[in-house]
Amino acid sequence: MTTLAWSDSLALQHPQMDATHEEFVALLASTEASLAGPEPALLASFEALVEHTVAHFDQEDRWMAATGFAPENCHAFQHQAVLGVMQECAKRAALADAPDFEPLRVAVGELAVWFPQHAQMMDAALAQHLEAVGFDPVSGQCREAIGADGEAISGCGGGSCG
Ligand SMILES: [Fe+2]
Ligand SMILES: [Fe+2]
Numbered sequence: 714m715t716t717l718a719w720s721d722s723l724a725l726q727h728p729q730m731d732a733t734h735e736e737f738v739a740l741l742a743s744t745e746a747s748l749a750g751p752e753p754a755l756l757a758s759f760e761a762l763v764e765h766t767v768a769h770f771d772q773e774d775r776w777m778a779a780t781g782f783a784p785e786n787c788h789a790f791q792h793q794a795v796l797g798v799m800q801e802c803a804k805r806a807a808l809a810d811a812p813d814f815e816p817l818r819v820a821v822g823e824l825a826v827w828f829p830q831h832a833q834m835m836d837a838a839l840a841q842h843l844e845a846v847g848f849d850p851v852s853g854q855c856r857e858a859i860g861a862d863g864e865a866i867s868g869c870g871g872g873s874c875g
Pocket of ligand 1: 769773800832836
């Protein structure tokens with residue numbers, strides 16, 4: 714399994730987003746390192762990753778909502794889908810009578826493949842959009858007027874988005 718490590722190629726020049734992504738990569742790496750160890754420690758590590766991901770996705774979803782994206786835009790939709798799978802994997806591994814770690818083990822490897830693609834596509838497009846509208850994550854205010862034409866953004870702005 715390839716370990717995903719933080720590198721400049723993952724940085725999107727958005728300090729707050731990059732800090733969150735670096736934490737995500739570190740938590741994923743420590744979960745991956747726990748794959749060979751006892752299952753309770755593996756579950757605890759994965760649950761910490763899930764908890765961090767809730768806040769990570771929520772932060773980006775809030776930024777999108779504040780800068781003119783429709784609630785059902787495809788970036789937020791992908792967040793929901795990925796988080797849903799992660800939560801299901803944690804739930805199955807935490808079953809008291811018959812814990813099933815197989816989905817969690819598979820998810821750890823898949824997240825390491827998924828994350829760089831998501832960051833370089835959807836998160837990069839969001840970072841660019843936030844920069845273009847002059848969004849300040851601290852105040853939640855934009856330098857440029859948002860949605861002046863009344864049109865909510867339903868795509869993610871990424872290259873894969875039609
Ligand atoms: Fe992200
Ligand atoms: Fe994202």
